[in-house]
Amino acid sequence: NAGVTQTPKFQVLKTGQSMTLQCAQDMNHNSMYWYRQDPGMGLRLIYYSASEGTTDKGEVPNGYNVSRLNKREFSLRLESAAPSQTSVYFCASSQSRTGGTEAFFGQGTRLTVV
Amino acid sequence: QKEVEQDPGPLSVPEGAIVSLNCTYSNSAFQYFMWYRQYSRKGPELLMYTYSSGNKEDGRFTAQVDKSSKYISLFIRDSQPSDSATYLCALGDFNKFYFGSGTKLNVKP
Numbered sequence: 001n002a003g004v005t006q007t008p009k010f011q012v013l014k015t016g017q018s019m020t021l022q023c024a025q026d027m028n029h030n031s032m033y034w035y036r037q038d039p040g041m042g043l044r045l046i047y048y049s050a051s052e053g054t055t056d057k058g059e060v061p062n063g064y065n066v067s068r069l070n071k072r073e074f075s076l077r078l079e080s081a082a083p084s085q086t087s088v089y090f091c092a093s094s095q096s097r098t099g100g101t102e103a104f105f106g107q108g109t110r111l112t113v114v
Numbered sequence: 115q116k117e118v119e120q121d122p123g124p125l126s127v128p129e130g131a132i133v134s135l136n137c138t139y140s141n142s143a144f145q146y147f148m149w150y151r152q153y154s155r156k157g158p159e160l161l162m163y164t165y166s167s168g169n170k171e172d173g174r175f176t177a178q179v180d181k182s183s184k185y186i187s188l189f190i191r192d193s194q195p196s197d198s199a200t201y202l203c204a205l206g207d208f209n210k211f212y213f214g215s216g217t218k219l220n221v222k223p
Contacts, residue, residue, distance in 0.1 A: 004157075033211070040122065042202065042215035043158070058210065090157055092211075102148055103204070103211055105157035 002026050004106035006091050012112045013081045021076040021109050023091030031094045032074035033058075033103065034066060036087040043090065049074055081113045117141055120203055120214025128222050133190040137203035137214045140184065146206035147179050149188045151199045152216065158202055162188065193221045 007022045025032065030051050035043040035058075045058030049068040063085060065077045074093075078085060088110050092103040120137045127133055135149075146165050150158035162177040164170045170177045178187040186205075190197055198221050203214040 035213075040215055042118075042120070043204075043213040045210060045212075048210060094211075102146075102160050102163045104160065105150075107157045108155075 004091055004093055004104055006089075006106035006109050008109060009107065010110045012114060013078075014114055015082060017081050018077065018079050019081065020078075021089055021091075021111075022073070023075065023106060024073045025091075025093040025104075026072065027093060027095075027104065028071070029093035029095050029104075030071070032068065033092040033094075034064075034074070034076045035090045035092065036060065037090060037108075038087050046076065046089075078111075081111075083113045085111065086113045087111060117212040118203060118205055118214045121217055122215055124218040124220060126220045126222060127193055129193060129195060131193050131221070133188075133193050133197070133219060133221075135188040135190075135201050135203075135217050135219070137186050137205075138184055139186070139205055139212075141205075141207070141212075142181070142184065143207045144205040144212075146211075147177065147186050148204040148206070148211070149175075149177055150202045150204060150213075151197075152202060153199045161201075190219075193219075195221050195223050197221050 004025045033048040034046040047066040049055045052071045091106045094103040149162040152158045167181045174191045176189040200216040200218045202216045204211045
């Protein structure tokens with residue numbers, strides 16, 4: 001079982017460049033999430049999608065946009081990368097639209113902005 | 115104030131010890147409680163999930179939730195070097211999860 005797959009695994013960007021992080025899940029889950037993880041900060045929610053066709057902001061949405069392309073795929077876009085966006089990005093999915101079920105994570109994308 | 119507070123450690127114990135990991139939270143709306151284990155350079159993997167106060171056991175792991183005190187714990191019995199990882203608590207409400215900052219555990223052989 002692939003579970004949650006993220007691409008790319010590593011990326012180096014120059015300040016001002018744009019890129020899209022891809023995420024796909026094969027568990028037929030309704031909800032998908034994007035988190036960033038920084039040392040000492042834990043996981044912070046950037047955006048989430050409770051169901052296909054809906055997206056909502058999390059704790060730290062500034063500088064990011066998302067697209068829920070279909071039930072399987074949820075992408076995260078950095079329009080103009082900044083050094084403060086250097087982080088490890090995790091995509092996750094869970095079954096329920098209304099909460100109450102556990103989240104499963106991908107392996108992460110390590111992004112460095114120079 | 116953070117939604118979830120977790121001691122970052124690091125916590126170092128000898129093999130075979132009982133480990134206690136804890137989180138406190140402030141929002142009584144949280145209904146779902148999870149513990150994740152994260153090895154270095156990997157994604158978090160789910161260890162335990164519960165939605166009620168009390169204890170839940172799974173092998174060497176026991177999750178404890180006290181909603182009245184807004185306090186959750188993870189106990190690891192007979193700890194092994196392979197348990198060395200960062201442990202994250204996660205709390206969920208309607209459709210979002212909030213994570214603690216993680217406790218780094220090192221189990222020495």
